[in-house]
Amino acid sequence: MSVTDSTIVKIRDLIMSGQIKPGDRLPPEQELALSMGISRSSLREAVKALSQAKVLDVRRGDGTYVTSLEPQLLLSGLSFVIDLMEDRTLADIFEVRRLLEPSSTALAAQRITDVQLEALRASMVSMREAHDPEELVIRDMDFHAQIAEATGNTSLCSILDAISSRAVRARVWRASMVGMKTMTLSAHQLILEALTDRDPALAHAAATVHVSESERWLNEHLAMRKNQGKSPVRSNIHNQIDRTQIEPGVES
Amino acid sequence: MSVTDSTIVKIRDLIMSGQIKPGDRLPPEQELALSMGISRSSLREAVKALSQAKVLDVRRGDGTYVTSLEPQLLLSGLSFVIDLMEDRTLADIFEVRRLLEPSSTALAAQRITDVQLEALRASMVSMREAHDPEELVIRDMDFHAQIAEATGNTSLCSILDAISSRAVRARVWRASMVGMKTMTLSAHQLILEALTDRDPALAHAAATVHVSESERWLNEHLAMRKNQGKSPVRSNIHNQIDRTQIEPGVES
DNA sequence: ACTAACACAGAGGTCCGATGTTTGATGCAT
DNA sequence: ATGCATCAAACATCGGACCTCTGTGTTAGT
Known part of the structure; x- marks a missing residue:
């Protein structure tokens, strides 16, 4: 050593x-x-x-x-490594999210405050008014982040954020599809109602439906991309770095 | 930058x-x-x-x-930061485990193979035969790790391992208590039966009971320790760093 | 022809000393 | 009391020197 x-x-x-x-x-x-x-x-x-x-x-x-040494600080590095994972191994991360998000939403249903509920409603309104896909995704992410916050568990927040960020980003090219916005909105509406009623079981179920729905869409699209042979950027096959592509960077 | x-x-x-x-x-x-x-x-x-x-x-x-860049490799650094968290902020991590472990166990119930089931039974036998608390804890950890493996999700494995290791280690001084072994054993027995029946719902419930039980015990002991003012181990080992050179920071 | 020991080149490991930049504190002038 | 100039301390960066380890080609011996 x-x-x-x-x-x-x-x-x-x-x-x-x-x-x-x-x-x-x-x-x-x-x-x-x-x-x-x-x-x-x-x-x-x-x-x-x-x-x-x-x-x-x-x-x-x-x-x-x-x-x-706060959890949210120490766990903030989690997204760094998750971003580095290959698409091939990413399905497992999504599955973790599918396992974790429903329980989290159920927990949020027990702890969410009236103020937080109001903020959540406002978040939905601004999502309805969102136009370009980019903003839609941000609002979507915000919605889930607010629910995570409502659990009062900062560690859970950070973990969910880390394992969701990648999925959310991948959702960009999906958000532009027809029907996507309405689908997400109605799913969010269901979750919001469950939270409003402080109904953990219903919140759990609504989140399960939502996440599973998202996961299926994503997998279908990944498969589609794969079958179409539309491969990711692959510039050179050299075992070593192409030196010319590493420019003496003077950025920032 | x-x-x-x-x-x-x-x-x-x-x-x-x-x-x-x-x-x-x-x-x-x-x-x-x-x-x-x-x-x-x-x-x-x-x-x-x-x-x-x-x-x-x-x-x-x-x-x-x-x-x-395999998930289990990239996520192996997770325990490094979790180990650094203060006891005060650790309750949130345990709660994440409480949220995640039942769903994971349910998933394992759907995917576990006969071979893995057999290994799980063997694991329980060796736990029954364990004597000193140290070994008991290892067997306990092993049991849960095997269930995580049965999900076939390496990312989930790594995450569960990271957020459990700390709890497991803290369980050392608890394992020596009377009744602890039998309690854990019966809980594991319930989980094993649910897995044998490939019953996700029952597996979920059994895991929930087990984890919640553990969490309650831990919290009680933490509270006890706090009330007793029994401070953590503070060894007088003179490391290579001179204590006098470390000035107390200015907390805001 | 095969094997084992050797030697070499290349790569990372460690250290040193010098100089540039930024920050926080001090003290003086207003 | 305020604001500015100054200074010391601490990190940032650099370039070079020397060591150790590893992989590999070579060679001597079988």
């Missing part, structure tokens, strides 16, 4: 053991590297990995701090 | 766009850094972050490769 990897573990253990707490500031890179017996470069690699995982927060010109 | 961060995004985009595929080998650090217009140090930080996220696989003396 490299010094960098062991340093990652070491810092993690320092946090888990309570020797460093959320919000604490780490010693300067120089000192920390010295006290850990490694070079600054190696330490920086470890810190970069941990800050990417939202465990550390590096503030330039100030110092390196332990983040709040 | 730092050079390193934009490099992370750049490499991710190269993978997402299909220009680099799973198993592909990246150009040497020197070349890659040159072609991206950054120093080798900065590139290494980016690569370290991505390899920690199981996106890249760095083989010393050989080269840097894109991993298989």
